[in-house]
Amino acid sequence: MKKDIILAGVGGQGILSIATIIGEAAMNCGLNIKQAEVHGMSQRGGDVQSNLRISSAPILSDLIPLRGADIIISLEPMESLRYLPFLAENGWVVTNSEPFINIPNYPETDAVMAELKKVKNLVVLDVDKIAKECGNPRAANMVLLGAATPYLGMDMARIEEGIESIFARKGHEVVESNVKALRAGRAVAESK
Amino acid sequence: MKKKLLLLGDEAIAMAALNSGISGVYAYPGTPSTEITEFIQGSKTAKENGVHSKWCTNEKTAMEAALGVSYVGRRAMVCMKHVGMNVAADAFVNSGITGANGGVVVVAADDPSMHSSQNEQDSRFYGKFAFIPVFEPSSQQEAYDMTRYAFEFSEKMGTPVLLRITTRMAHSRAVVEVDDSYGKKADLHFPANPMNWVLLPANSKRRYAEVLELNKKLADISDNSDYNRYIDGPDRSMGIIACGIAYNYLMENMKHGCNYPVLKISQYPFPKAMISRMASECDSILVLEEGQPLLEEYLRGILDNGIKIYGRLSGEVPRTGELNADNIKPAIGLGEVPSSVIPDVVVNRPPALCQGCGHRDVYASLNEALKEYPDHKVFSDIGCYTLGALPPFRAIDSTVDMGASITMAKGASDAGFFPAVAVIGDSTFTHSGITGLLDAANSNANITVVISDNLTTGMTGGQDSAGTGKLERICEAVGVEKEHIRVVVPLAKNMDEIKKVIKEELDYKGVSVIIPRRECIQTFSRKARQKKAQQE
Ligand SMILES: Cc1ncc(C[n+]2csc(CCOP(=O)(O)OP(=O)(O)O)c2C)c(N)n1
Numbered sequence: 001m002k003k004d005i006i007l008a009g010v011g012g013q014g015i016l017s018i019a020t021i022i023g024e025a026a027m028n029c030g031l032n033i034k035q036a037e038v039h040g041m042s043q044r045g046g047d048v049q050s051n052l053r054i055s056s057a058p059i060l061s062d063l064i065p066l067r068g069a070d071i072i073i074s075l076e077p078m079e080s081l082r083y084l085p086f087l088a089e090n091g092w093v094v095t096n097s098e099p100f101i102n103i104p105n106y107p108e109t110d111a112v113m114a115e116l117k118k119v120k121n122l123v124v125l126d127v128d129k130i131a132k133e134c135g136n137p138r139a140a141n142m143v144l145l146g147a148a149t150p151y152l153g154m155d156m157a158r159i160e161e162g163i164e165s166i167f168a169r170k171g172h173e174v175v176e177s178n179v180k181a182l183r184a185g186r187a188v189a190e191s192k
Numbered sequence: 193m194k195k196k197l198l199l200l201g202d203e204a205i206a207m208a209a210l211n212s213g214i215s216g217v218y219a220y221p222g223t224p225s226t227e228i229t230e231f232i233q234g235s236k237t238a239k240e241n242g243v244h245s246k247w248c249t250n251e252k253t254a255m256e257a258a259l260g261v262s263y264v265g266r267r268a269m270v271c272m273k274h275v276g277m278n279v280a281a282d283a284f285v286n287s288g289i290t291g292a293n294g295g296v297v298v299v300a301a302d303d304p305s306m307h308s309s310q311n312e313q314d315s316r317f318y319g320k321f322a323f324i325p326v327f328e329p330s331s332q333q334e335a336y337d338m339t340r341y342a343f344e345f346s347e348k349m350g351t352p353v354l355l356r357i358t359t360r361m362a363h364s365r366a367v368v369e370v371d372d373s374y375g376k377k378a379d380l381h382f383p384a385n386p387m388n389w390v391l392l393p394a395n396s397k398r399r400y401a402e403v404l405e406l407n408k409k410l411a412d413i414s415d416n417s418d419y420n421r422y423i424d425g426p427d428r429s430m431g432i433i434a435c436g437i438a439y440n441y442l443m444e445n446m447k448h449g450c451n452y453p454v455l456k457i458s459q460y461p462f463p464k465a466m467i468s469r470m471a472s473e474c475d476s477i478l479v480l481e482e483g484q485p486l487l488e489e490y491l492r493g494i495l496d497n498g499i500k501i502y503g504r505l506s507g508e509v510p511r512t513g514e515l516n517a518d519n520i521k522p523a524i525g526l527g528e529v530p531s532s533v534i535p536d537v538v539v540n541r542p543p544a545l546c547q548g549c550g551h552r553d554v555y556a557s558l559n560e561a562l563k564e565y566p567d568h569k570v571f572s573d574i575g576c577y578t579l580g581a582l583p584p585f586r587a588i589d590s591t592v593d594m595g596a597s598i599t600m601a602k603g604a605s606d607a608g609f610f611p612a613v614a615v616i617g618d619s620t621f622t623h624s625g626i627t628g629l630l631d632a633a634n635s636n637a638n639i640t641v642v643i644s645d646n647l648t649t650g651m652t653g654g655q656d657s658a659g660t661g662k663l664e665r666i667c668e669a670v671g672v673e674k675e676h677i678r679v680v681v682p683l684a685k686n687m688d689e690i691k692k693v694i695k696e697e698l699d700y701k702g703v704s705v706i707i708p709r710r711e712c713i714q715t716f717s718r719k720a721r722q723k724k725a726q727q728e
Contacts, residue, residue, distance in 0.1 A: 010541065027198055027367060036364040038307065044543035044579065061444035062364040062437075065517040066530040078538055085532040102544070107537045115535045 001031065002055040003153050004064040006083045009075035010100045011048045017166075018073060018145045019050050025154055025162035026054040036062040045102050047079055073148045075127070075141070076100045077112050084119070092121040094148040094189070096140070098128060123147050125188045131181050139181035146185025156186065193372040201361040204332045204368045205269075205299060206231035208339035212295070213375025215266035216244030218254035220623065221652035222273030223308040224362035225301035229271055230655075237374045247649075249658040250594075250623040251276035255283040258296050262352075263389060265381035266294040267343055274302040274315050275593065279624070281318070287352045288322035289391060289399045293383040295346035297339060298324075299355045301362050304483050305514040310574070310593070312512065314483030319354045319460055323407050326354045326460040327419065328436035332366040334458065338419065351406065358482050360514070361437055411461040419458040422466050427451040430502075431474035432524070433467065435487060437515075438480035444517035445526055452478075452524075462487060471499050478523055479503035482515055544579060550710035551577040553682035553690070554644045555585040558615070560687070561694035568611045569604060573597040573625070575617035576650040576712075588615060595624025601639040602632045611698050614641045619649035622659035626666060632703045633671030640697045641705045643667075644682075646712035654715040667705045676704035683710065 005022065009015040019035050026033050036051040051064045066085055071092045074080030080095040087093065095116070099109055116122060125147055127140040134143070142163065149159055160179050167175045199207065206228045209217060219229040232238045232245045248254035251272045258268035272280060277300050284298065300315035319326035327342055329335040335357065342353040387395050414420055431453045434442045439456045453474060455466055470477060477499060479488040488503035502508040508523040509515065518529050545552050554577070562568045572578060572588035573596060580587040590600060597614035598621075604612040616625050621643050632639055643663060649655040659666060667677050676697060680690045690708065697704035 011543065023198055023365065032367065033198060034364055034366050036360055038363065044546065044576070045541075046543035047541040059366075060440040061517045062360045062440065063516050065444065066532055079541075081535050081538045083534075085530070085534060103539065103541055105539050107539060111537045115537050 001153055002057065003053075003071065004069045004088075005052040005054070005152075006064060006069045006072045006086055007050040007052060007074070008072060008079040008083055009048055010079065010102065011045050013048075013075045013100065014141055015048060015050055015075055017141050019052050021145060021159065021162040021166055022052060022054070022152065024165055025158040028161060029154055029158055031056055032059050034059045034062050047082060049079075049083060071148055071151050073144060075144060077116060077124070078107065081112065081115055087119075090121065092123065092148075092151045093119045094123045094144065094151070096127045096144060097124045098126055123189045123192060125185065127185070130184050130188070134177065134181045134184050136177040136181055139178050142178045142181040143185035146182035146187075147189040149182070149186050150189050194369050195372050196367050196369050198365050199332060199336075199368045199370075200227055200363060200365050201329070201332045201335045201357060202227035202301075202363070203231045204336040204370070205339045205355065205357070206235075207368075207370050208336045209269045209297070209343075210235060210237055210243065211371045211373065211375050212340055212343040213267055213377050214243060214269050214343075215261050215294070215377055216257070217269045217271060218244075218248050218257045219271040220248050220251050220254055220276060221649050221655045222276050222301070223652060224303060224359045225271045225273050225276075225299060226652050226655070227362070228269075228299060241374050241377070247655055247658070251280040252283055255280040255287070255298065258298075259283065259287055259290070262292045262294040262296045263383060264294070265378055267296070267378070268294065269297050269299065271299040272301070273309065274300055274313050275310060276300070277313075277315050277318050279594070284318060284324075284352075285322040286391060288324045289396055289403060290389045291350040291399070291403075292346050292352050293350075293381070294378060295343035296352040297342045297346060297355055298352055299357065302356065302358045302483055304358055307359055310591075312483065314486055315354065315356045316460065316483065316486050319356070320486070323403050324352055324354050325349070325410050326356055328356045328458050328460070329361060330437050330439045330456070330458060332361070332364070332368050334419070335361060336368050336370055338458070349406065349410065351403075356436070358437055358514075407461060411464055414459050414461055414463040415465040417459040417463070420463045420466060421456045422469065423450070423454045423456070425449075425451050425453045428453060428474045430476045430478055431455065431470040432478045432480065433457060433470065433487065435479075435481040438482050438520075441515050441517045441520055442480055442524065445521065445524060457487070462490070467491070474499075476500035476502060478508065480509065480515060480520060480523070542582060544582065545576060546713050548713040549576070550646055550682040550708060550712075551580060551644055552585075553684060553687070553710075554615070554642065554708045555580045555587040556684075557682070557687055557690040558613070558642065558694060559585060559587050561691045561698070562611070562613070564695075565611050565698070568613060569609065570613045570615055571597045571600040571604065572614070573616040573620045574651070575620050576646075577615060577617055577644050580615070593624075594620050595628055598625050598632060598639070598641055599628035601641070602628065602635070602637040605637045605639050606635070610638060612639045613698075614639060616641065616643055617650070618643060618645040618647065618659055618663060619657040621663070622657065622666075626670060629667065629672065629703070629705075630670040636702050638701050639703055640694070641703065643705060643707045645707050645709040647709070648712045648715045650712045650714065654712060654718065663707055672703050672705050676700055676702065677707070678704070679707045679709055681710055682708040
């Protein structure tokens with residue numbers, strides 16, 4: 001088993017919480033993990049990404065090679081496109097549909113969507129809207145993660161346990177509402 | 193007891209230091225080294241065992257404090273980003289001569305590709321320069337194991353040890369097997385020969401000879417180190433030397449084993465016998481090293497008339513920037529680097545000052561006030577406020593090294609230029625600005641210094657700032673006139689007042705300091721969140 005995952009977004013959106021949960025789940029599955037993150041300069045509203053590699057075999061490079069990623073998970077549509085050169089031939093792009101516009105020259109949303117549509121294996125969803133519908137607007141990340149779960153090669157139960165151990169100290173209700181958001185995201189991917 | 197944890201390379205190093213029984217970690221923040229010290233600051237074990245972990249004012253004070261710990265027989269770790277080595281260099285290089293009593297491990301975190309740095313200098317040069325052995329881990333587990341070993345090695349060989357890591361090692365997580373216990377601190381004990389620490393010429397000359405002898409011994413040890421490995425291969429048309437993390441990028445491409453002989457180097461001085469073996473058994477050598485071509489240059493020499501050598505200097509490997517599994521492909525005969533063209537619709541998203549950040553109000557008012565002087569120059573410094581160079585502000589003309597704003601403004605003024613303005617952050621000011629301000633005051637330079645005080649070390653994530661609450665007194669003490677130390681609150685509603693203050697101080701012929709003071713928006717909201725969480 002090998003999954004190379006690129007997590008993308010804009011500084012402050014919180015892509016690392018997704019990495020943490022997948023990492024936790026992978027560890028509980030006894031898999032090897034490497035997760036390279038970007039700190040520092042690029043966190044001030046710039047583009048951020050994290051390379052997450054999980055595998056049953058030992059992992060060497062901390063970075064995913066070009067055309068090597070099985071999934072790109074992105075909290076922002078244009079940011080998902082930035083990493084397309086890393087996407088493997090049959091890889092998936094799972095992205096939030098809502099642009100995060102903090103630059104004056106952000107492209108037309110239609111142009112971004114048109115480019116996205118060219119991706120063979122694609123899931124696009126409005127994670128904030130779904131999170132609100134689930135009653136936890138702060139769980140948008142979990143909705144996105146949920147939409148990626150069919151392609152992660154790990155049991156849904158393991159991911160839910162990951163959420164449980166990360167949010168446990170915040171109480172049962174927080175765990176429940178995050179799991180609910182996760183399942184809602186997964187439902188979108190499965191209805192495709 | 194052993195346990196397995198998912199740790200950043202930085203955290204693995206911190207854990208190893210705690211397990212090695214350090215008396216303290218001494219550091220100034222700097223990406224990508226910051227999380228080492230933060231891990232120790234947050235560790236319960238560290239607290240229970242009284243491990244010192246308060247931030248230092250700069251890298252030099254950190255290095256010197258660690259030497260003090262070593263002198264009295266205990267272990268200390270020093271952490272910094274690569275450019276911090278320049279600041280600590282005086283202490284570091286001379287520590288090669290004094291040697292170590294208690295173990296000293298200096299961690300230098302290099303940043304090839306300059307993800308958040310001014311240059312991509314390679315700290316291994318410092319090891320060579322100071323005759324200090326260097327360890328360069330290739331995995332997080334190795335980072336842990338090597339740090340443990342480095343403390344013992346430092347004491348056994350009587351020298352500080354340099355641990356060189358890079359961004360990918362520092363900021364990448366992997367599962368690491370670690371010990372479960374805090375190592376015990378040694379009892380206080382002094383150097384066997386206290387004269388080694390009195391670097392008068394007579395002692396230094398003796399020590400220098402001893403250090404050179406030790407260096408030969410260290411080279412022999414490198415040749416027999418478990419961290420340097422010769423892995424033979426059938427195709428001897430080329431041998432590959434892979435230093436530190438470069439080994440991973442090589443093996444990522446060689447999942448089923450490498451046909452070429454490979455020499456993995458993680459301990460320096462260079463293992464001379466191993467390298468000679470490769471040169472005698474192979475037709476050519478490829479050098480893969482992260483950072484600058486240190487080994488390649490040595491192998492090649494000026495004459496370059498020996499065995500054929502490939503690497504960054506000959507062009508088979510990119511001359512600058514980080515290595516990765518893709519860009520070394522041509523050098524190992526695996527064809528071209530795959531295309532990395534991104535769709536045209538994707539535009540850059542540069543970092544920016546946060547909404548609500550006080551630096552924004554500082555630049556807005558400064559730009560307004562300086563409109564009257566179209567030829568003004570603003571010498572700035574390193575921190576979040578460096579982003580003032582970008583649109584919409586485009587407010588600063590220089591950023592070089594920590595502290596350079598004040599001294600460059602002074603130099604420009606000395607040379608007859610007006611108006612010379614300096615913009616510096618509070619943490620940068622105490623790191624390296626105070627001595628420059630003393631120079632300026634002593635020669636009554638005609639400069640206006642803005643210390644944009646957000647009460648924290650913002651750029652690196654909001655660590656304590658050494659001068660908080662003391663800035664006015666510091667400025668006064670170095671000789672700035674009290675009337676020309678002006679404190680303002682950088683908020684849009686105060687714009688007119690701030691502009692007026694700046695203008696008045698530009699008009700004053702001498703050193704003036706303006707301190708716009710308002711808490712960093714990030715630390716402010718973090719504290720608010722913590723408070724809310726406590727109440728819940
Ligand atoms: C010699 C050296 N040490 C450390 C750093 C890393 N560094 C860059 S900016 C910065 C913090 C600056 O803090 P401050 O001056 O208070 O400005 P702020 O970021 O809070 O605006 C640090 C630690 C560096 N670039 N050079």
